[in-house]
Amino acid sequence: MSNTNKKMNKVLLEKSVLIDKINGLSDKEIGEKYNINLRKIEQIITKEKGINVSNINSPKKIRKFSPKDFQLENNTVWSFKSRGNWATHNGNYRGNWSPFIPRNIILRYSKENDLVLDYFCGSGTTAVECKLLNRNFIGIDINEKAIELAKENLNFEYLFGGNVDLRVGDARNLSFLEDSSVDLICSHPPYSNIINYTYDNEHDLSHLDTEKFLNEIKKVADESYRVLKDEKFCAILIGDMRKSKFVVPLGFWTIEKYLQSGFKIKEIIIKRQHNCKTTGFWYNNSIKYNFLLLAHEYLVVFQKTDRMNSFDEEKNIADLSFSVIDDIYLESTSVWIANSSSYLDNAISNLVKRYSNNFCIYNINYNKTATLVIYLLDKKFDEFINDIQQINNNCIVAILCNDNRLVNGLVRSEPIFVEQKLRNNEYLKIKEIIILSLDTINEMGSIENLNINHKYLLIYQKVK
Ligand SMILES: C[S@@+](CC[C@H](N)C(=O)[O-])C[C@H]1O[C@@H](n2cnc3c(N)ncnc32)[C@H](O)[C@@H]1O
Structure with a gap:
């Protein structure tokens, strides 16, 4: 096809897409009709209209000025x-x-x-x-x-x-x-x-x-x-x-x-x-x-405050107990919803089902031949980083950590600290950031602070 023909086809395609948009065809219908993806449709509209909108017709009438039964969020x-x-x-x-x-x-x-x-x-x-x-x-x-x-x-x-x-x-x-x-x-x-x-x-x-x-x-x-x-x-x-x-x-x-x-x-x-x-x-x-x-x-x-992120929470990992559930629902998105009392069982069972049943918990029964190492972040982070060099290539390393509320009302974020520390680590590459979203039956935030009801699982892969 000559360049002039290609140009003509492009102009024709852009025009046809715009006409179909005005006539109310959905993006899916337009995509199928011209065999183009959503990004291409967005590009055509942004080029023509100067703005990336999904509907180029006039807006509808106002029905109400506030959301029904609105309540302020209390959790994170x-x-x-x-x-x-x-x-x-x-x-x-x-x-x-x-x-x-x-x-x-x-x-x-x-x-x-x-x-x-x-x-x-x-x-x-x-x-x-x-x-x-x-x-x-x-x-x-x-x-x-x-x-x-x-x-x-x-x-x-x-x-x-x-x-x-x-x-x-x-x-x-x-x-x-x-x-x-x-x-x-x-x-x-x-x-x-x-x-x-x-x-x-x-x-x-x-x-x-x-x-x-x-x-x-x-x-x-x-x-x-x-x-x-x-x-x-x-x-x-x-x-x-x-x-x-x-x-x-x-x-x-x-x-x-x-x-x-x-x-x-x-x-x-x-x-x-x-x-x-x-x-x-x-x-x-x-x-x-x-x-x-x-x-x-x-x-x-x-x-914007001079207060410092100073106080560090002590954790007692040894007290944690868990069991692996065999018939667990396999999660497919980055947010895993769980019950506060059973989130650890759920998380570990899901990790085992997705990545490997040859697993260990670093803080409890570390074993360098495991192909899934779960680490409940504690004060021995530097020791952990050293040890992890010995595990096999392609192993999955899952780090469980929190955002902690400090006594001065600010938040100290462990996952941000961990990600920073491991960003240039030659052995570990970040693969997933998973949010564990916990139910909050008895807890409510205060006027000052939200109730923190999430945790993180940072998933790394051993690449060397
Ligand atoms: C995620 S959208 C914000 C949407 C907005 N919250 C709303 O509800 O419509 C980001 C916006 O940033 C604008 N933008 C991009 N670069 C910018 C820049 N350097 N300075 C100011 N705005 C910019 C884009 O045009 C776009 O409208």
């Missing part, structure tokens, strides 16, 4: 069955976050008339919540079309006495804001090359590879620290990625950048994602190719 695992469609909220802007997230953050960490900043404003979900909850708001986004959409979404009658300032700008440069002038930052970064928000805007961080993304997000973190008032909070939502059968812990690496800017961790909240299939094709593939579907993101609440 958040799971919203529906994304929320009050006021002008809808899932049209790809990658926008559920309004339940900014609503919870705004209510917990700010008060009326405070100034809230979202420097990755997108379609204005945080802005709409600020209008509904009577907070002043500054929203910036690199894409002028996103700012236009945010303005459209804010265009509804509501008793609101505050200010909203929406502008095109770059999150890495907040020079229009004075030092210590913002009460709360609440934002959802475009994480590295997962969804592209613009077709070819060179300042759009979603076009960057992981390393460049982390360098640039550090600049955002520095600016966040500068503009935030002392003792106030900065909440960001970030997830991991997968490269073939290994997880890329982008969430932890991003958290690290904010810590380097001076922030402390107030909460790490696990936001469950419900778009993961736990049956059929994906379930079978997760077993066949031995990987877990990513089903969580981290909503990290940082605090």
